[in-house]
Amino acid sequence: MLVxxxxxxxxxxxxxxxxxxxxxxxxxxxxFFVIMPDGEGLPPGSGTAAAGLPLYAxxxxxxxxxxxxxxxxxxxxxxxxxxxxxxTKKPFKSVESYWPYASTLYDYIWRAMPFHxxxxxxxxxxxSITAYILSFAKIIDEATVLDAKSLSExxxxxxxxxxxxNGPDRLIYRAQGGATSK
Numbered sequence: 001m002l003v004x005x006x007x008x009x010x011x012x013x014x015x016x017x018x019x020x021x022x023x024x025x026x027x028x029x030x031x032f033f034v035i036m037p038d039g040e041g042l043p044p045g046s047g048t049a050a051a052g053l054p055l056y057a058x059x060x061x062x063x064x065x066x067x068x069x070x071x072x073x074x075x076x077x078x079x080x081x082x083x084x085x086x087x088t089k090k091p092f093k094s095v096e097s098y099w100p101y102a103s104t105l106y107d108y109i110w111r112a113m114p115f116h117x118x119x120x121x122x123x124x125x126x127x128s129i130t131a132y133i134l135s136f137a138k139i140i141d142e143a144t145v146l147d148a149k150s151l152s153e154x155x156x157x158x159x160x161x162x163x164x165x166n167g168p169d170r171l172i173y174r175a176q177g178g179a180t181s182k
Contacts, residue, residue, distance in 0.1 A: 035107040039152025042103060045123030046147040049140075052132025055125055059114045068094075068136055076115070080137040083157050096137035100162040102154035106130045127151070 035041040057066075063076035070078035082092025091097075095105055110126045112118045121129070131146040140146070140154060 035103050035110070037101040037103055039103045039148060042106065042148035042151060043123040044148065045127050046145050047124050047127030047129070047131050048145055049128075049131045049135035049142045051124075052128035052130070052135075055121075055129050056132050059121070060129065063115060068133065070094075079133050083137075086158065086161065094137075095133060096139065096157060098158055098161075100156055100159045102130065102134060102139070102151050102156055105133065106151060 056064075063071060063074040064079050065071045065076075068078060068080035070076050078092070078094045080094055080096045082094045082097035085092040085097060099105060106126055109129055110119075110121065110123070113121065113129075127146045130151065131140065131144060134140045134146075134154065135142045135144065139156065144150065146154075
């Protein structure tokens, strides 16, 4: 059976110039690039664990539990606990025990959470929720103010469990300002 496929001609004849749809704004495009392990790409803003507690209770606890333990049936993993268990017969993976970079936590919350409204949090809210999770796990002090500088200085318990790949593929994950060779 033959299927007819219509061809769409562009006004200029160059499909690279003529596009379908609307132009993407820099703000919209920025949501699609990751924040690097060294913190490159973290937005302006700040937050504290105290500001993060009510935000966590309102936007996160329904899936991750009141004590960051994860709730069975929601698919949401635990966020705290398990430190020192990765090399045991019963490893317990959580942000606290497994994740190597605090910037990855910020990035994930910023782009994908809350599950029912991904991308709805402001940078200040994400810094605050991140601060709450990290202080609950005793990775940072409760009084620490997280911002782009301080968050990139946080040393996670499992940072030495991974290695940084500075290969050429890193350049495809441009932070908000574009590709870098940092």
